Amino acid sequence: xxxxxxxxxxxxxxxxxxxxxxxxxxxxxxxxxxxxxxxxxxxxxxxxxxxxxxxxxxxxxxxxxxxxxxxxxxxxxxxxxxxxxxxxxxxxxxxxxxxxxxxxxxxxxxxxxxxxxxxxxxxxxxxxxxxxxxxxxxxxxxxxxxxxxxxxxxxxxxxxxxxxxxxxxxxxxxxxxxxxxxxxxxxxxxxxxxxxxxxxxxxxxxxxxxxxxxxxxxxxxxxxxxxxxxxxxxxxxxxxxxxxxxxxxxxxxxxxxxxxxxxxxxxxxxxxxxxxxxxxxxxxxxxxxxxxxxxxxxxxxxxxxxxxxxxxxxxxxxxxxxxxxxxxxxxxxxxxxxxxxxxxxxxxxxxxxxxxxxxxxxxxxxxxxxxxxxxxxxxxxxxxxxxxxxxxxxxxxxxxxxxxxxxxxxxxxxxxxxxxxxxxxxxxxxxxxxxxxxxxxxxxxxxxxxxxxxxxxxxxxxxxxxxxxxxxxxxxxxxxxxxxxxxxxxxxxxxxxxxxxxxxxxxxxxxxxxxxxxxxxxxxxxxxxxxxxxxxxxxxxxxxxxxxxxxxxxxxxxxxxxxxxxxxxxxxxxxxxxxxxxxxxxxxxxxxxxxxxxxxx
Numbered sequence: 001x002x003x004x005x006x007x008x009x010x011x012x013x014x015x016x017x018x019x020x021x022x023x024x025x026x027x028x029x030x031x032x033x034x035x036x037x038x039x040x041x042x043x044x045x046x047x048x049x050x051x052x053x054x055x056x057x058x059x060x061x062x063x064x065x066x067x068x069x070x071x072x073x074x075x076x077x078x079x080x081x082x083x084x085x086x087x088x089x090x091x092x093x094x095x096x097x098x099x100x101x102x103x104x105x106x107x108x109x110x111x112x113x114x115x116x117x118x119x120x121x122x123x124x125x126x127x128x129x130x131x132x133x134x135x136x137x138x139x140x141x142x143x144x145x146x147x148x149x150x151x152x153x154x155x156x157x158x159x160x161x162x163x164x165x166x167x168x169x170x171x172x173x174x175x176x177x178x179x180x181x182x183x184x185x186x187x188x189x190x191x192x193x194x195x196x197x198x199x200x201x202x203x204x205x206x207x208x209x210x211x212x213x214x215x216x217x218x219x220x221x222x223x224x225x226x227x228x229x230x231x232x233x234x235x236x237x238x239x240x241x242x243x244x245x246x247x248x249x250x251x252x253x254x255x256x257x258x259x260x261x262x263x264x265x266x267x268x269x270x271x272x273x274x275x276x277x278x279x280x281x282x283x284x285x286x287x288x289x290x291x292x293x294x295x296x297x298x299x300x301x302x303x304x305x306x307x308x309x310x311x312x313x314x315x316x317x318x319x320x321x322x323x324x325x326x327x328x329x330x331x332x333x334x335x336x337x338x339x340x341x342x343x344x345x346x347x348x349x350x351x352x353x354x355x356x357x358x359x360x361x362x363x364x365x366x367x368x369x370x371x372x373x374x375x376x377x378x379x380x381x382x383x384x385x386x387x388x389x390x391x392x393x394x395x396x397x398x399x400x401x402x403x404x405x406x407x408x409x410x411x412x413x414x415x416x417x418x419x420x421x422x423x424x425x426x427x428x429x430x431x432x433x434x435x436x437x438x439x440x441x442x443x444x445x446x447x448x449x450x451x452x453x454x455x456x457x458x459x460x461x462x463x464x465x466x467x468x469x470x471x472x473x474x475x476x477x478x479x480x481x482x483x484x485x486x487x488x489x490x491x492x493x494x495x496x497x498x499x500x501x502x503x504x505x506x507x508x509x510x511x512x513x514x515x516x517x518x519x520x521x522x523x524x525x526x527x528x529x530x531x532x533x534x535x536x537x538x539x540x541x542x543x544x545x546x547x548x549x550x551x552x553x554x555x556x557x558x559x560x561x562x563x564x565x566x567x568x569x570x571x572x573x574x575x576x577x578x579x580x581x582x583x584x585x586x587x588x589x590x591x592x593x594x595x596x597x598x599x600x601x
Contacts, residue, residue, distance in 0.1 A: 014254040025549040030168060031560060033537035034097035035579035036570070037077050040499050040506075046132065054119050054130040056549035062107035063100075068116035069492060071098050071108060074107060076496040084110040092382045107415055114480075122169055130230060132495060133205050140502055144231045146199035148459055149223060149240040151216050152466040153182045153190040153207075154490070155476050163483040165211065173483045176271055179213035182279040183470075193490070194219050195465060195497075196227060199239075201505030202461040206230065207494045209487060216243035221553065224253055226464045234258040237444065241458060249317060254317075254443050260457055264439040270313050274321060275434045283307040285323060289457075302326055306449040320440045320452045325558070328436030335382065335431065342379025344422070349373055350419045352545065358417075363387045366417045381427050461554040465497055472498070472534050479577035503533040503573065520565065535570060543580065 009536040034585060040048060050066035071090060074097075075081055081089040090098055095105050102118045136142060156176055163176035176189045183190075190212040197204050207225055210219060220240060226233045243260040244250070253260050264271055285305040290484055292301060309319035349369055352358055360366045366387045374380035395409040440452055447455070469475050475493055480486050508531065512520070518527035521535050528535065543560035562570070570577060 019366075021152075023163065023550055027545070027549065028544050029094040030091075030092045031094055031097060031540075031543045031545055031580060033078060033540035033543075034074060034093065034199045035290070036503070036540060036573060036575050037074055037499065038097060039573070039575045039579060040502055041070075041073075043141075044132065044502075045497065046070070046499075049128060049131055049135070052125045053125075054116070057119075059190045063104050063112050063116075065116035065119040067099060067104065068108065068113045069098065069120060070244070072113055072116075073495055073499075074098060075490055076473055076493065077499060077533075078541075082110075082479050083113050084315040086110065086113055114482075114485055117480075117492075118482075120491065121171070125488075125491055126149060127314045128216050129206070129377075129494070131493065132498065133230060136203065136378075136498060136502065137204045137205070140203070142198050142203050142205070143200035143501065144198055144205065144236055146226055146237040146239065146455060146458070147196050147205065147231075148199060148202075149194070149196045149238065149244075150219070150459070150462045151182075151192055151194040151219065152464070152470070153179070153184045153212070154193050154470075154478070155181060155185050156189045156191070156502075158189070158481075160479075160481070163486075168484050171484075174209060174487060175211040175213070176483065176486075177212040190587045191486075191490075192216075192219075193466075194223060195462065195468070195494075196223060197462050197465055198452055199455070199458045199461075201501060201508070202465055203505060204457075204465060204494060204498045205502045207490075209490050217246050217249070217314040220244050220246075220249050221252060224249075228256075228258070237261060239456060241459075250315060250354075250441075250443070252319070259442070259444045261440060261444070261452065264313070264319060264441045268313075270309070270311065270319060271310065271439060274309055274319075274439065275308065275437070278432055278437075279523070283321070286450060288322075288453050290458050300325055300329060300472060305452060306453050308449050309439070317441050317443045318452075320442070322440060322453055323437075324436045326436075327438070331435040334433075335435075338378045339382050339423070342374045342375035342383050345373035345377050345379075346370060346383070346385065346419055347419055353417050356506040360417055363389050363413065363417060366419070370419060370421075380422050381431075383421050384424050386420045388420060390416045390418065396543070401473060407593065446600065465501065468500060468534075469493065474499075500533045503536065506529065506574065507536065507569070507572055509551060510574075514572070516572075520569070536573075539566060539569065545580075545582065 023293065044048065047066065050069050051064070052063045054069065056064045056066075071086060072083070075086060075089055079089065087105070090100070090105055090108055095102050098105075100108070137144065154243075160176040163174065165173055165175040167173065169212055174191055176191055178186065178188075178193070179190055180186075181188065181190055192209040192210040192214045193213060194210065195204060196206040206223065208219065208223065220243070223470050224238055225237065227236070234253075237259045238244075239261045242263040242265040244260065245265055245268070250260060261306055281476070285307050287303065288306045290301060291306040304325075305323045307323075308323050309321055310317070313319055349366075353360065353366065369383070370385045370387070371380060374383055374385070391413045392415075394412045394414055396412065397403060398408045398410050433558060442452055444452075466471055473496055475490075477487065480489060511531075518529045519531060520526065521528040543562070543566075545560060546558040547554055548556040548558070562577070562580060568578065570579070
């Protein structure tokens with residue numbers, strides 16, 4: 001509780017001063033965005049689900065595990081704090097908004113929250129996850145016709161020597177270990193985070209955490225089977241990256257009536273065949289998309305063209321080739337960058353050859369060094385290197401001492417090597433004709449080639465959820481050592497992402513229905529066309545309620561004054577204005593009833 005000067009309160013005592021005698025007491029509590037969050041949590045019934053799957057078993061808990069988990073979830077959505085800092089974070093907040101009784105807040109410490117995570121690990125987390133997602137689909141009418149899957153890594157700083165997969169309390173645990181790190185930190189250990197979202201607002205519908213050294217292609221089969229049970233039928237469209245493209249997984253999905261859409265790997269023969277074929281043929285491209293890049297008004301047009309491949313895959317599935325104008329530019333710049341790096345590497349090698357300490361004795365060794373330098377930069381395909389060998393005469397005195405008129409010299413010949421390089425025009429021309437191309441593989445026969453591309457183009461929305469997990473919600477550093485608590489915490493993070501996505505989806509859909517192209521959400525009232533949950537919650541962060549007590553009795557409450565923009569956001573989100581009114585507080589103690597003349601708005 002933070003005391004506030006009464007002179008700053010709207011509707012305070014006349015003159016801005018309280019009567020003398022010390023009988024009055026003013027308290028201020030922060031509401032922030034919690035009423036907005038609670039509105040969506042109530043629609044999800046999440047607090048009730050916590051209580052059902054993680055019930056209290058010991059009266060000595062002080063704070064029920066479900067209540068502690070609810071506080072942790074709200075903290076992740078509002079302002080991520082370490083577990084040991086939850087009590088300090090909750091101190092200025094209104095306890096009812098955290099679903100806490102007034103006497104529970106002092107007992108909210110890291111030990112109780114940690115034990116609540118242990119209880120969540122011991123619970124039936126798979127059933128809890130399914131119940132949460134089913135309720136979200138029903139309450140918000142999420143379309144599950146098209147689902148997108150991708151993975152990322154959660155990186156850990158530390159040894160985590162005990163996280164080796166040993167069973168804990170009869171349940172298997174994860175292995176935190178090195179693997180292919182997508183944060184470009186191969187020196188750190190990790191877990192693999194696998195997320196599936198809908199194409200209707202990128203709403204998370206499933207997640208899995210796997211061992212840190214798990215390969216992506218080993219996860220799709222189990223994920224698809226789980227999604228089939230969740231959706232209730234197999235004919236939804238499952239979209240994933242090239243790791244989905246394995247014969248066993250694709251056959252499993254197709255034989256059971258499922259549909260898939262993925263990228264054909266560059267290592268497949270069908271990819272090389274089309275790139276060879278296009279050198280002497282001109283495909284019948286059909287334009288699928290054209291627009292000016294939203295962040296580069298003076299840049300090239302964002303254009304996509306598609307064509308059905310003349311040949312199908314070896315399994316008999318359709319291949320749709322896509323050409324992108326922006327990817328063409330990226331491929332050209334990437335190739336030019338690698339060529340420049342290759343030239344710099346060759347120049348460095350040539351300088352070594354000219355130096356006095358060059359230790360190469362044969363042209364084959366120099367050629368091998370040049371090939372290694374080009375391979376390290378990825379430029380070997382576009383640069384041809386020739387090694388020239390010459391003999392250099394050197395003279396040295398036969399005897400020691402100062403040289404004189406009769407001094408005799410011995411001539412020696414030393415091999416010198418020189419490099420000459422030039423571009424490979426055939427390789428450059430070949431690759432220039434294939435710039436901007438990538439193939440999509442699907443077994444959905446009824447889709448046109450343009451529709452195939454349109455459905456795949458939603459995949460970056462899933463990557464945005466990964467960015468929110470790592471950057472906005474700051475999943476790392478985890479600041480937990482117990483692998484059981486880490487697994488439970490990742491489930492709480494999934495729930496936070498779910499609420500994140502639902503708020504964002506609800507707002508954008510309401511804006512579309514009301515034909516509102518943008519809202520002034522950025523500083524200086526700059527317009528925002530695609531609002532994010534994080535920005536919306538920030539706009540409510542400073543809202544506070546002030547309570548005036550006399551003799552321990554609440555006699556007047558001063559509700560926060562909402563701006564026009566805040567009221568508009570609440571209306572679009574479906575949150576009633578009364579969510580910020582005093583009568584919405586829960587757990588009011590006896591003797592604190594609101595008098596008829598309260599100043600609440």
